[in-house]
Amino acid sequence: MTAPVLVIGGAHIDRRGRIGGQTRLGASNPGTWFDEPGGGAFNAACNLARLGHPVRLIAPRGGDANGQRVAAAAEQAGIEDCPVVFLDRATPSYTAILENDGNLIVALADMALYDLFTPRRLRSRSLRDSLAATQNVLCDANLPGDTIAALATSAARLGKPTAVIAISPAKAIRLKTCLPLLDHVFMNAAEAEVLAGARAVDPADWPDLLRRAGLRSGTVTMGAGATVAFDENDIALLAPPRLEAISDVTGAGDAFAAGFLSATTCGETIGEALRHGTACAAITLRSPHATAANLTRELLKSGLALVPAAAILPRNPLNSGHE
Template structure:
């Protein structure tokens, strides 16, 4: 039977400007402009749907043309889109400037609408049913802290595992009140530092610091250095594969999370699930889009041949 995933989080418009040549700070830079639907939860939802899961997405959205673009992108990816639409508001947006090599220069997030997605929305019958039917609940830190806490506690009360995407150092702290109810948190070093108020060099210390504030399990990505994944009783490292022809790193973390969750839901242990995450991220960064439209279980399995075996650290 196909596993069902409930995603609650960001689904908005991503606008990206790419600089053609060397970046000149404080000056006009020749480049091009591109926009597409995005958001941490939405990117992960599309990736998981393309990997064969039954995905339902619930997110706040404005009653504008941008909201319609998001809905169409969800439909094309096979996501069951169930938004809360605020007809008099605009859909949130994320605007980024990307260097010629694909790295981020700076970004601006206009996410005020997400504040209207309060805990009371979870009491609606259709939302309660979605929790009951899900095999996994995934949220992202675009939502208010009190809503994230309500999501995690509701999922825990239903006996459903909870995963979360950190989004940014400024937003990940919204998860602090509910860390103990989260089974898998996906974050990078900057986000881990914001949570723990520390920045150790030793990867094992990252895990110790996160466990100390109540987190049961998670994955810390560290750029081209080894990613660190952990549960309550194991710690694993994985060297990301070298990827040629990087088109855009936008969405890589979201696909990494989706790949790992797909592996876990398919019965893999953490050491193998992390390799699936790395393979999904490698496919994504070769695409100019935040999610690779050609992502499939078959392509993911083919990419695994380029991903090294993970290592047990503890």
């Protein structure tokens, strides 16, 4: 059996309110409300499982009804759920307010519980066994920075690559001191700016900025703008296909990470992995949920037909041999 992908990080309740008409700040707005299990790690794990990968999820949560709801949703998605339960705590939550077109206005993350997942938790027998049995590690920046650093160090000793979803600018800062330890970081432009200490004028400038910050490999998405992926050898640039309608932006970045990681796990090039991540994100953007329940390898294959080939850019000769 193929080794499972080990996913560690946020698995909580996503609450989203969507305004029905034109947004009026500082006033009551008519709209609709719903909630569902979510979180960067949880969403990515669901997508990976639906793409046919065995997935083991380790996520802190509370000993409450919401924690049980997350567990039930993980089981339904085909994930092997191995939670770290704090019986006297509430499961974290993420509350977002969206405009009528699905774009985010503001969000509130009530996630102090994740700070209790300290590096000491990585010493448990079950987690050490999970790390030894995995092929790849994916975590998110909901975890404390020192925990991410310790996880990446432990994984590297076993020859297991560690990728991280940056989650938000406020949480991406946790990765700044451990960038050289990480094998890949999934970011949007705001998160990349926090890590690089500068904003790229052109998408093709992100690799140099992030390499100087210590990162060997990463991807930077910019909504409808061009996405760039880079590793120690190559840079790939892709303009996402235009979508006529977006149902909800929540979870698109997590879907991109899952699609990209799925492709690299199967031996695809960085350019093809960029296409897979883009197609997976597009499928999710059309879904009213943070993960598309209908996602399959077959659906992803049909989505790939709409995604152009990535352009492979030449490396700057002034930087060759100095990364």
